[in-house]
Amino acid sequence: MDMAYLRAHPEHLPTFLTHQRIRETPVRANISRLTLDDGVSLFAKSWPESSGAAPDGYFAAEAAGLRWLRAAGAVPVPEMIVALPHVIATEWVDEGEADRHAAENFGRGLAALHRSGAEQFGAPWPGWIGPLPLDNTPSDGPWSTWFAERRLLPYLRISADRGALSGADIAVVEEIIKTIEAYAVEEPPARIHGDLWPGNLLWGADGRGWLVDPAAHGGHRETDLATLSLFGGVAQLDVIIAAYRAEWPLAEGWERRVPLHQLHLLLVHTAAFGAGFRAGVMAAASAVLRG
Known part of the structure; x- marks a missing residue:
């Protein structure tokens, strides 16, 4: 063959x-x-x-x-x-090392990807993220309501059902869901990877950063940028962010919103893998409430 x-x-x-x-x-x-x-x-x-x-x-x-x-x-x-x-x-993509040039190119490319947009929040196909279903039912927004209902609440419920979060923990996240408009900045749907933790950015031997293993959908562009800093953060993150912002500036206060966008993927981890990821969920939730 x-x-x-x-x-x-x-x-x-x-x-x-x-x-x-x-x-x-x-x-x-x-x-x-x-x-x-x-x-x-x-x-x-x-x-x-x-x-x-x-x-x-x-x-x-x-x-x-x-x-x-x-x-x-x-x-x-x-x-x-x-x-x-x-x-x-x-x-097949042969692996290489992350250098400044590759990171700058990736940051500019990620901005261009996001800017290419999506018709709606969600996607035309049913989604999966890790071992769990991902509700991609298309929505015209606003983003904050869609994110709360489709990206936070389902995984909070699963986490609660499996005992990965305590009653007090659940109440904290529920408060964020109820008041999410206070923390969010609304933007039109961007074309995002959707599961962009550092393991899903592959630095190739060709000197480029490749996107792999997506949970792609129309979402908020800040979500991809926020998840790049999870679990130790991707190599050359500062360079990526600087190149991205030079290509497409972010709304004021984007740094404060990083924990809000991270909360989805962290809840996916408590839902899929249990209480070992509870500390991450609660750290992000506390940061959101502190503003």
């Missing part, structure tokens, strides 16, 4: 993998590097067989998001080659 054949017959990929007709090198759980007969490498992600069938639309959401981000032509996004219910394959 070479690239030309795979492009013409993507549905045959699982059969070739089952019969070991493609060289497959494991990278980590359920992720492999595929080497085709013409020497082309691909990044493949599959659903573990031990977990049964993949959730309906799980890989379709990632594929749609990658294609949508790539269509803007603003920042490098791997090309989607195969999108099937149990496996996807994209072009």
Whole structure:
């Protein structure tokens, strides 16, 4: 199987993998590097067989998001080659180091991506973020109401149900949800990655920053910038932000709103992985209330 054949017959990929007709090198759980007969490498992600069938639309959401981000032509996004219910394959990106030039280019590109916009908040496809569904039901806004109802409340409820947050914790986040207009700055929908923690910005050997593993949708551009600073922060973050702001200035007080935008992804972590991420949720919530 070479690239030309795979492009013409993507549905045959699982059969070739089952019969070991493609060289497959494991990278980590359920992720492999595929080497085709013409020497082309691909990044493949599959659903573990031990977990049964993949959730309906799980890989379709990632594929749609990658294609949508790539269509803007603003920042490098791997090309989607195969999108099937149990496996996807994209072009392979060799990893490199983050330098100032790459960070500046990425910051400008991210601004251009956001500026390419979205028709509404949300997306035309059902979403997923990590192992959890993401409600992408399109909305005309305002952003603050949409964010509270679609990005905070669902994961607060899941976190509460699994005991990851205490009653007092839940009350704090509920207060933010009820009064979110006091903390938010409204903007039109931007075309955002949606899950842009540092692990989803891949510094390539080609000297560019690539966007991978999105939960893409129309959202607030400050959300992508805020999540880049989570979990230790991405390399060259100050350079990225400076280049972004030179390309497209941010509304006054954006730094104070960083915890509000981070709260979504932090609640996703308590919902998916439990109380180990409680401290992050409460630190962000407290920062929001302090203003």
